[in-house]
Amino acid sequence: MGSIYTTKECMDDLKKQHGIIINMASNAGVGTAAKGTTFYSMTKAAIAMLTKRLAFDLMDWHVRVNAIAPGWIESDMTIGGKSDEEVDKLRESFKSKTELNMTGKPENIADAAMFLASSDSEYMDGQVLVVDGGRIDNLTHGL
Numbered sequence: 001m002g003s004i005y006t007t008k009e010c011m012d013d014l015k016k017q018h019g020i021i022i023n024m025a026s027n028a029g030v031g032t033a034a035k036g037t038t039f040y041s042m043t044k045a046a047i048a049m050l051t052k053r054l055a056f057d058l059m060d061w062h063v064r065v066n067a068i069a070p071g072w073i074e075s076d077m078t079i080g081g082k083s084d085e086e087v088d089k090l091r092e093s094f095k096s097k098t099e100l101n102m103t104g105k106p107e108n109i110a111d112a113a114m115f116l117a118s119s120d121s122e123y124m125d126g127q128v129l130v131v132d133g134g135r136i137d138n139l140t141h142g143l
Contacts (some may be wrong), residue, residue, distance in 0.1 A: 003050060014061070015058070016031075025134055033137045048128045078090065
C-alpha cells in the first residue's frame with residue numbers, strides 16, 4: 001500500500017511538475033518460480049499493474065510512471081544476519097539461476113533508477129524494467 005499512499009500524497013505536485021514516478025516491484029511479480037513466494041509475488045505483480053494504470057491515468061499531465069523489478073540483490077535484507085557459509089550458499093543458488101551467472105548489487109538498481117529518472121528514458125512510460133541478470137527460472141519454463 002506504500003506505493004499507493006505515496007503516489008496519492010504527491011499527486012498534485014507530480015501533475016504540476018510533470019513528475020516521474022519510479023515504483024519498486026520485483027522479478028517475482030513478473031514470473032520467477034521460487035517456492036513459497038506466492039503472496040509476495042502477488043503484491044509485486046500489483047505494483048507492476050499499478051505502474052501501467054498510473055501511466056495511463058497520468059498521461060494528460062505528462063507524468064511518466066515506470067517500475068524496476070529487481071532480482072536477488074546482495075543487501076542487508078537478503079544476507080544480513082547470515083553466516084558466511086549461508087551467504088555463499090545463497091549467492092551460488094541465485095547465480096545459478098541467471099544467464100549472467102552473477103548476483104545483483106544495490107548499485108545495479110540505483111543505476112536503473114537513475115536511467116528512469118533521466119531524459120535518456122523520456123520515451124518510456126508504463127514499463128517494468130527487469131534487472132535480474134537474466135533470471136531463467138520464470139514460470140513459463142520453471143525448474
